[in-house]
Amino acid sequence: MFINSLALNCGVDLEVRDGETLVTIGSSGTGKSILLKNIAELMKPDTGSVKIDGIDITKCSAFNLHEIQKKIGYVFQESALFDSLTIFENVAFGLRILTSLGESEIKQRVAQSVLQ
Template sequence: MIKVRGLNKSFGKKQVLTDVNIDVYDGETLVIIGPSGTGKSILLKNIVGLIKPTAGSIIIDDTEITSAPKKDIREIQRKIGYVFQEAALFDSLTVEDNVAFGLRTLTKLGEDEIKQRVVNCLNMVGLKNVERLKPPSLSGGMKKRVGLARAIAYQPKYIFYDEPTTGLDPIMTDVISDLIINLRQYLKSTSVVVTHDMNSAYKVADRIIMLYKSKAIFTGTPQETKNTDNEIVRQFISGSSKGPIETDRTFNEMEEL
C-alpha cells in the first residue's frame, strides 16, 4: 500500500502540490486527473523518488521513502515500474536491451532467462520481431508499448503510468487502456495512472482523484465521478471551456470578441 501524507512541493516561489493526502490500496487502479499544470506528474515523481518533496511523507509498504537508507530505496525501486509520457526509451540501445535493462540491474536472472522474459513482455504488449530495432525507428504507439514492456519486465508490484495515451490515436488509446487492465489482471499489480483522457480513465479506474490548483479536490469511483455535483470536476470531465476552472485569459478575451 502507498500512503501519501501532507505532501507539499514547491519550485522556488511556485507551489505545485499543497497538502496532498492519498492512499493507493493494493491491487487497485487509481487514476489521477486534472488540468495541465496542476502537479499530476510531479506527484508521481515524488512518489517514486525522482523528486524530493518539500514537506510531507510517502510510505510504500511501511517504508518511508523520503528518509529511507539507500538499501531500502533499492528494494522499493525493485517494486516500482514507471511508464513515461514520451516512453523515455534509451536511444542508444535496441528494444531488447531497453526491455532487459531493469532485469539486468534489478534482478539476478541469467541472460537466457532475460531474453525469454523480454520476448514474453513484448508479446504481452502486442509487439513481435522488434527486438533488434532501435527506438528512433519505432512509431509513437510502439514506443509507448516498449516503454510499458520495460516497466513490467521485472514484474513490479506497483506500476505508474504518466499520461500513457497522450498523443495516440483513439484506437491505440483503447489498446493501451486494455493493456493496463490486462496487465493488472495478469501481474496482480497496483497501478497509478495520470491521464487527461476521460474515456480511458473510466475504463481502467477503480478510483479517480482530481487535482486542481495543486490540491486533491475530489476522490470517487468512475460512477461517482460521472454523477458528482462538484462543478470543477463536472467541467473537467465534460471538457467544457466554461465553468469555474480558470482557462487562459487571452483565450477567454478572444472568445468575448
C-alpha cells in the same frame, strides 16, 4: 513543492490500497507529474513524507528504495508511451508484466482507471 513560487500538491494525503490501480489525470501544470515523481522517489518533496508499505521512502536505503520501486508502475508525460500500443494497452502494460492478474481482471482495472 514550489515551482515559480506556486505551491503544488500542498496537503496531499493519498492512500492506494494493495491491488488498486491509480491514474492521475488533469490539466497541464497542476502537479500530476511532480506528485508521481515524489511517489516514485524520482524527486524529493520539499516538505512532508512519502510512505509506501509504511516505509518513508525519502529516508530509506538505496536497496530498500529499489525494492519498493519495483512495485510501482508509471507512465511519463512526454515520449514514454509505446507508440505501437493503444492507450488501453499502455496502461495495461505494467499490470501484464508485473502481476499475475488474468487478462479479464487487467481489462476491468484498466477500463475503471481510464474512465475515472
